[in-house]
Amino acid sequence: MVNILILSLLFLIIFLLLTAFKRAKRRQHRPIPSPPGFPIIGNLHQLGELPHQSLWKLSKKYGPVMLLNLGKVPTVILSSSETAKQALRDYDLHCCSRPSLAGGRELSYNNRDISFSPYNDYWKELRKLCTQELFSAKNIHSTQHIKDEEVKKLIDSIAESASLKTPINLNKKCLALTVSIVCRIAFGVSFEGTVLSNDSFNKLIREAFEMLGSFSASDFIPYIEEKEVGIEDFVELLLKLEKEETIVGNNNFTRNNVKAILMDILLAGIETSAGTMTWAMAELAKNPRVMRKFQSEIRNKFENRELISFEDIEQLHYLKMVIKETWRLHPPAPLLLPREVMSEFEINGYTMQPKTQIHVNVWAIGRDPNTWKDPEEFLPERFIDSNIDTKGQNFELLPFGGGRRMCPAMYMGTTMVEFGLANLLYHFDWKLPEGMKVEDMDMEEAPGLTVNKKNDLLLVPVNIWILSLLFFIIFLLLAAFKRKNHGKHRRIPSPPGFPIIGNLHQLGELQHQSLWKLSKKYGPVMLLKLGKVPTVILSSSETAKQALRDYDLYCCSRPSLAGGRELSYNNLDMSSSPYNEYWKELRKLCSQELFSANKIQSIQPIKDEEVKKVIDSIAESSSLKNPVNLSKTFLALTTSVVCKAAFGVSFEGTVLNSDRFNKLVRDTFEMLGSFSASDFIPYVGWIIDKFNGLQGWRKKSFRDLDAFYEQIFDLHKEEKEVGSEDLVDVLLRLEKEEIVVGNGKLTRNHIKAILMNILLGGIDTSAITMTWAMAELAKNPRVMKKVQAEIRSQIKNKERISFDDTDKLEYLKMVIKETWRLHPPTPLLLPRVVITEFEINGYTIPAKTRLHVNVWAIGRDPDTWKDPEMFLPERFNDSNIDAKGQNFELLSFGSGRRICPGLYMGTTMVEFGLANMLYHFDWKLPEGMVVEDIDMEEAPGLTVSKKSELLLVPVKYLDH
Numbered sequence: 037m038v039n040i041l042i043l044s045l046l047f048l049i050i051f052l053l054l055t056a057f058k059r060a061k062r063r064q065h066r067p068i069p070s071p072p073g074f075p076i077i078g079n080l081h082q083l084g085e086l087p088h089q090s091l092w093k094l095s096k097k098y099g100p101v102m103l104l105n106l107g108k109v110p111t112v113i114l115s116s117s118e119t120a121k122q123a124l125r126d127y128d129l130h131c132c133s134r135p136s137l138a139g140g141r142e143l144s145y146n147n148r149d150i151s152f153s154p155y156n157d158y159w160k161e162l163r164k165l166c167t168q169e170l171f172s173a174k175n176i177h178s179t180q181h182i183k184d185e186e187v188k189k190l191i192d193s194i195a196e197s198a199s200l201k202t203p204i205n206l207n208k209k210c211l212a213l214t215v216s217i218v219c220r221i222a223f224g225v226s227f228e229g230t231v232l233s234n235d236s237f238n239k240l241i242r243e244a245f246e247m248l249g250s251f252s253a254s255d256f257i258p259y260i261e262e263k264e265v266g267i268e269d270f271v272e273l274l275l276k277l278e279k280e281e282t283i284v285g286n287n288n289f290t291r292n293n294v295k296a297i298l299m300d301i302l303l304a305g306i307e308t309s310a311g312t313m314t315w316a317m318a319e320l321a322k323n324p325r326v327m328r329k330f331q332s333e334i335r336n337k338f339e340n341r342e343l344i345s346f347e348d349i350e351q352l353h354y355l356k357m358v359i360k361e362t363w364r365l366h367p368p369a370p371l372l373l374p375r376e377v378m379s380e381f382e383i384n385g386y387t388m389q390p391k392t393q394i395h396v397n398v399w400a401i402g403r404d405p406n407t408w409k410d411p412e413e414f415l416p417e418r419f420i421d422s423n424i425d426t427k428g429q430n431f432e433l434l435p436f437g438g439g440r441r442m443c444p445a446m447y448m449g450t451t452m453v454e455f456g457l458a459n460l461l462y463h464f465d466w467k468l469p470e471g472m473k474v475e476d477m478d479m480e481e482a483p484g485l486t487v488n489k490k491n492d493l494l495l496v497p498v499n500i501w502i503l504s505l506l507f508f509i510i511f512l513l514l515a516a517f518k519r520k521n522h523g524k525h526r527r528i529p530s531p532p533g534f535p536i537i538g539n540l541h542q543l544g545e546l547q548h549q550s551l552w553k554l555s556k557k558y559g560p561v562m563l564l565k566l567g568k569v570p571t572v573i574l575s576s577s578e579t580a581k582q583a584l585r586d587y588d589l590y591c592c593s594r595p596s597l598a599g600g601r602e603l604s605y606n607n608l609d610m611s612s613s614p615y616n617e618y619w620k621e622l623r624k625l626c627s628q629e630l631f632s633a634n635k636i637q638s639i640q641p642i643k644d645e646e647v648k649k650v651i652d653s654i655a656e657s658s659s660l661k662n663p664v665n666l667s668k669t670f671l672a673l674t675t676s677v678v679c680k681a682a683f684g685v686s687f688e689g690t691v692l693n694s695d696r697f698n699k700l701v702r703d704t705f706e707m708l709g710s711f712s713a714s715d716f717i718p719y720v721g722w723i724i725d726k727f728n729g730l731q732g733w734r735k736k737s738f739r740d741l742d743a744f745y746e747q748i749f750d751l752h753k754e755e756k757e758v759g760s761e762d763l764v765d766v767l768l769r770l771e772k773e774e775i776v777v778g779n780g781k782l783t784r785n786h787i788k789a790i791l792m793n794i795l796l797g798g799i800d801t802s803a804i805t806m807t808w809a810m811a812e813l814a815k816n817p818r819v820m821k822k823v824q825a826e827i828r829s830q831i832k833n834k835e836r837i838s839f840d841d842t843d844k845l846e847y848l849k850m851v852i853k854e855t856w857r858l859h860p861p862t863p864l865l866l867p868r869v870v871i872t873e874f875e876i877n878g879y880t881i882p883a884k885t886r887l888h889v890n891v892w893a894i895g896r897d898p899d900t901w902k903d904p905e906m907f908l909p910e911r912f913n914d915s916n917i918d919a920k921g922q923n924f925e926l927l928s929f930g931s932g933r934r935i936c937p938g939l940y941m942g943t944t945m946v947e948f949g950l951a952n953m954l955y956h957f958d959w960k961l962p963e964g965m966v967v968e969d970i971d972m973e974e975a976p977g978l979t980v981s982k983k984s985e986l987l988l989v990p991v992k993y994l995d996h
Contacts, residue, residue, distance in 0.1 A: 065387040068103035068112065078105030085483045088370035091115070092400040101384050109135075111374070111393040112383075115400040117407050119383050120438070121431040123394055127381040128439035135376045135393050155378070155440070163444060173447060173784075178746075179220075180346045181739070183452065186216045187459050188343060194464060198499035203469045206317050206493040211310040213456060308368035309452045311488045312435075315366035316358060316457055318493050319414045321466060322477050326416060330358055334462045341714075342726060344458040346451065347606030347785065352458060357416035359453055363402075363426060363435040365414065370399035370487050372437050398434045399487070407432050426450070464497040528563035528572065528879045536717065538565030545976045548863035551575070552893040561877050567717040569595075571867075571886040574876070575893040577900050577924040580931070582876045583868075583887060584924065588932035591887050593869040598712045602734045603704070603741065603796075609789035610937065611797070611866060618778025623937060625777065626790065629766050631937045636944060639681040640839045643945070646676045647952050648836065654957060658990040663962045666810050667985040670803040673949060678798040682791065683748045684762035704737045704796060741795070745788045763794065797938050801861035802945045804981045808859035809851060809950055811986050812907045814959060815970045819909060823851050827955045828993070837955055842947045848954075850909035852946055856895075856919060856928035858907065861979050863892035865930050891927045892980070900925050919943070957990040 071094055073079040082104070084090035091113050095102055100116035114120050123131055133155040153159040190213050197204045320327040333354045338344060349355070377392045388394065403411045408418070424430040426446070428438035436443040443449070468474070482490040531554055533539040542564070544550035551573050555562055560576035574580050583591055593615040594600075600612035610626060613619040629635075650673050657664050712730055726732075752764050761769065767787045775782050813820040826847045831837055842848070868887040873880060881887070896904045902911070917923040920939065921931035929936040936942070953959075961967070975983040 066385055068101060068386045069098040070103040070105070071098060073105050076107065078107055080106050086481055086487070088397055088399040088487070089481075091371070091395070091397050092403065095397065095400055101386050106393075109393055110389065110391070111395060112386075112388060113395050113397055114383070115397045116404055117401050117431040120396045120398075120401060120434060122383045123375070123396065124428070124431065124434075124438035124441075127383070127388075130379045130381040131375045131377045131388065131394050132440045133376040133378050134441075135374055154376070177346070182220045183217055183346070183455055184343055186213055186220070187456060189216075190456075191343075191459060191463050194460075194497045195499050198464060198497040201496060203494040203496045206495055207310075207314050207489060208492070210313040210317075210456065211307070213313075214307075214310040214452060217452060307486050307488075309449050309456070311368055311486055312359070312362055312366070312449075312453045313456050313460075314489055314493055316362040316453075317460070317466070317495065318477065318479065318489060319362060319365070320358070320461075321468060321493075321495055322474055322479070323414050324474070326358065326414065327461070327466065330354055331461050331465070334458060338462070341462065342723075342731065344455070344462050345602075345606065346455060347608075349451070349454045349458060350606070352454070354416065355454060355458055357419040359450075359457065360419050360424070360426065360433060361414055361416040364408070364433055365402055366487065367398040367402060367435045368486050369435075369437075370397070372396040372398055372434065373441070375441065396434065396437075401432065401434065404432075464499060467496040467498060469494055469496055526878055526880065528561055528881075529558040530563040530565070531558060533565050536567070538567055540566050546974055546980070548890055548892040548980070549974075551864070551888070551890050552896065555890065555893055561879050566886075567715075569715070569886055570882070570884075571888060572876075572881055573888050573890055575890045576897055577894050579876050580889045580894060580927060581924040583889065584921075584927075584931040587874040587876075590872045590874045591868045591870045591881070592933045593871050594934075595715070595867055595869045595886055597867075598714045598731075599734055602738050603792050604789045605785040607789075608786050609793045611793055614869070615871065615933070616778070621777045622786075622790075625770070625775070627937050629770070630763050630790075630794070631941060633940060636941050637839070639677075642680045643677055643839075643948055644836065646673055646680070647949060649676075651836075651952060651956050654953075654990050655992055658957060658992045661989060663987040663989050665985050665987055667803075667807050667982060670806040670949065671799070674799045674803045674806075674945060677945065678794065680762075682763040682794050682798070684752070684764065700737065700740050703733075704741070741792065742788065745791055748791070749784070764791070767791075794938070797936065798941065798945075800979050800981070802942050802949070804861050804979055805852070805855055805859070805942075805946045806949050806953075807982050807986050809855040809946075810953070810959070810988065811970060811972065811982060812855060812858070813851070813954075814961060814986075814988055815967055815972070816907050817967070819851065819907065820954070820959065823847050823909075824954050824958070827951055831955055837948070837951045839944070839948065842944070842951050845947070845951060847909065848947065848951055850912040852943075852950065853912050853917070853919065853926060854907055854909040857901070857926060858895055859980065860891040860895060860928050862930075863890070863980050865889040865891055865927065866934070868934065889927065889930075894925065894927065897925075956993055958993060960989040960991060962987055962989055 071079055071082060074081065082090060082094065083106075091102075091104075092115065095113065095115035100114060100119045102113045102115070104111045104113060114123055134153065136154070153162065190209060194204060194209070320330065333352060334344065337351055338348055341348075344352075372395065375394045377388045377390050377394060380390060381388050401407065405411050424433050426433055426435050428434070428436060428442045428446075431438065436446040436449070468477075478489075478491050480490040481487045531539055531542060534541065542550060542554065543566075551562075552575065554564075555573065555575035560574060560579045562573045562575070564571045564573060574583055594607070594612050596607055596614070597612065600609075601607055604612045607613045610619065610623055613622065650669060654664055654669070714724070717724065748764055749768070752768055764787075767782075767790060771782050771784065771787060777786065813823065827837075827845060830844045831841055834841075865888065870881050870883050870885045870887060873883050875881065894900065898904055917926050919926050919928040921927070921929060921935045924931065929939040929942070961970070971982075971984045973983040974980045
């Protein structure tokens with residue numbers, strides 16, 4: 037024992053002599069300002085319980101570059117954005133290693149994780165692997181449904197407390213939320229059912245951070261470190277990378293590597309996000325003005341939502357400012373993890389020696405009066421018109437660090453905080469507990485590696501939906517008052533309705549037919565109250581012309597509807613986007629890159645090939661004299677053409693097979709055409725959608741389509757030469773070129789939204805038109821004979837009809853126009869929103885009114901068409917009427933700024949498909965069926981297809 041003490045004393049004397057020698061050697065450099073310390077411990081006694089605050093106070097005296105001797109370890113503290121920039125940007129490579137610290141070393145299986153590993157090839161390969169496999173934007177997006185489910189559980193749980201008016205512990209709620217999300221995302225299971233229960237798990241996380249942030253003598257004072265054996269791990273997870281024996285650094289990826297990474301995910305992913313949400317809610321409770329402004333932004337943008345979606349967050353600019361301001365005052369890690377200097381460099385003229393540890397005091401930088409005006413005030417508005425973000429390039433705000441050691445899970449953490457806060461503040465108002473005032477709120481910090489609120493945050497939630505009925509009554513009274521005030525305008529004819537629902541009960545299953553019947557009584561300009569929404573229905577070519585031509589700019593925006601919003605990634609497509617700079621640039625881009633005449637003609641070989649396959653398939657049925665299901669045949673044809681032209685592949689081999697794909701397209705159109713209460717009834721409409729199953733239907737359609745898009749992207753990883761690209765290649769190239777659309781770059785979600793337009797707009801509408809045309813021809817044999825005679829006399833005995841041949845087929849074009857007149861693919865054009873008040877037929881159409889043009893009714897208007905119920909293609913003889921949007925009697929593709937950009941593509945598809953069907957085959961009704969038996973009933977949906985499938989028997993023409 038005596039010998040050990042003598043040896044320890046000897047080592048300590050040698051250590052002190054070496055330290056003195058090094059200090060003497062350093063005197064040649066400009067000395068870094070440093071507070072005086074004691075022998076052996078140096079400045080350790082000055083750290084205090086909250087080191088970031090103690091160091092901030094010291095920096096006020098010793099400056100933004102300050103040297104402390106923490107035991108044996110020379111440690112430089114940087115406390116300004118300028119010095120942080122020099123270290124993390126200018127000299128990042130000189131100081132991007134990590135010291136080996138006892139706590140981190142123990143929990144990370146000897147520094148095998150991303151956070152504590154020194155800078156070397158192992159760390160570089162590990163970071164690359166984790167960035168690609170775990171923290172990519174694609175991977176984070178793919179787990180959004182988990183966040184949805186867990187946030188929904190949280191909202192439901194808080195709603196119970198709201199009904200009882202009891203305070204809830206937001207520290208615990210936010211921590212439980214992040215634990216649930218991270219455990220499910222990272223491990224595929226909840227912590228329930230593991231060796232750790234909810235409470236013990238949360239306690240373990242807190243204690244781990246407190247331990248990591250505590251003083252460890254072995255990190256600073258030599259020769260007194262005590263070795264311990266092992267640590268019980270609580271998660272055993274085999275990663276695919278381990279099984280594949282992936283090489284990281286110079287060795288195989290092992291179970292301990294896996295555990296070390298899991299430690300990073302658990303500790304970094306859980307505590308930091310929960311801490312930020314808690315501090316944000318505390319600051320909002322302390323600053324009611326900011327909370328009101330925050331909630332006003334969310335609630336004004338989004339009504340009747342069960343959840344604020346991931347895509348909605350992009351529109352919440354004030355939310356992002358609130359979170360940035362929270363990070364400024366309460367950074368998750370107030371002292372960035374220490375760096376170790378590898379090679380000498382200078383900051384502000386002071387030399388940083390190798391082996392020195394560097395700490396960046398982010399907490400101090402956030403309170404620096406040289407950087408921030410009124411730094412102690414919580415003012416999110418300071419970020420208005422500011423380019424400061426948290427991506428590591430703005431050194432005033434470093435919640436995730438900067439340089440090579442920046443947190444790789446920044447995106448995951450940011451989205452979790454945004455999503456959680458948005459929903460907490462959308463669904464509930466928040467009050468202080470009874471008898472408590474703002475001045476009573478305690479903002480004291482708890483010690484640890486991350487800095488949490490010392491005392492739990494207790495707030496009382498108030499469910500705003502409880503107040504919905506009151507708001508709705510006020511809304512009705514205001515509406516009645518407005519109606520009274522609008523008495524000076526000529527009143528638009530309107531059928532009587534009921535309170536709350538208005539005229540919704542009069543829409544019926546086939547809305548266009550119900551509205552047509554009402555228009556016969558109330559006229560071509562008719563006002564309906566659809567729930568809360570004033571909606572004008574136009575049912576004549578003259579009123580359509582006034583709206584779509586004369587006042588197009590006054591009413592060319594779109595309402596945000598639940599179904600379209602879900603499928604278009606929050607209205608990022610052409611169809612449902614409101615009228616703004618983004619929409620104008622997107623339409624221009626798509627018109628030039630996707631729907632130009634040259635592009636459509638370049639895909640003609642695909643049409644040739646797919647039509648040839650259909651003809652060959654029908655020829656087999658012809659030889660057997662079997663009926664052919666033309667409804668399915670045309671849908672399969674248009675699906676194949678669109679998939680190959682747009683995606684470069686058939687749908688075969690994707691996550692959707694032929695039948696399932698076709699069903700998805702049909703179901704999606706039916707869903708989009710269904711009544712959605714949330715679009716019309718404020719505050720409670722989403723509840724109706726949830727209980728009638730429409731909300732679940734929407735989400736399923738979205739998930740299936742999103743999975744299809746992702747597989748398409750995977751099939752397009754290899755770049756192609758310009759000219760050989762399909763539409764997806766073009767869009768991915770534009771994304772890679774970082775083309776700007778509106779105020780942001782073209783992203784993967786923009787591409788998916790555009791693909792949704794192409795899929796739904798290009799497939800179903802063309803197939804429907806061909807089916808209706810063949811049904812009308814079967815019902816009118818005279819017309820069928822006449823169109824076939826034209827085709828066969830023009831084409832003669834060609835094996836196939838070419839694209840150029842269709843230009844000669846004038847009667848075929850008349851047949852298609854007549855089909856569009858009686859069976860427009862979209863019988864009600866997509867609704868417009870009035871931007872600026874204008875008049876139609878002397879009636880004032882106020883701003884924010886929705887406008888529907890009933891194209892189906894216009895096609896049956898006896899004032900425009902003689903014998904409107906008859907199928908008479910000859911009515912287009914010597915007529916200049918076409919479907920290009922300038923003749924308002926025939927609006928198959930709409931008109932004005934909102935005309936369908938795929939008009940040319942759709943028209944050529946229908947002409948080419950029908951011409952080949954009618955050239956190669958005669959068509960008979962199935963055995964025992966007569967013309968009068970043909971059912972022309974319509975199916976409900978956004979597009980109107982034939983309710984019963986069309987079965988006809990083909991007879992091969994060349995067999996005659």
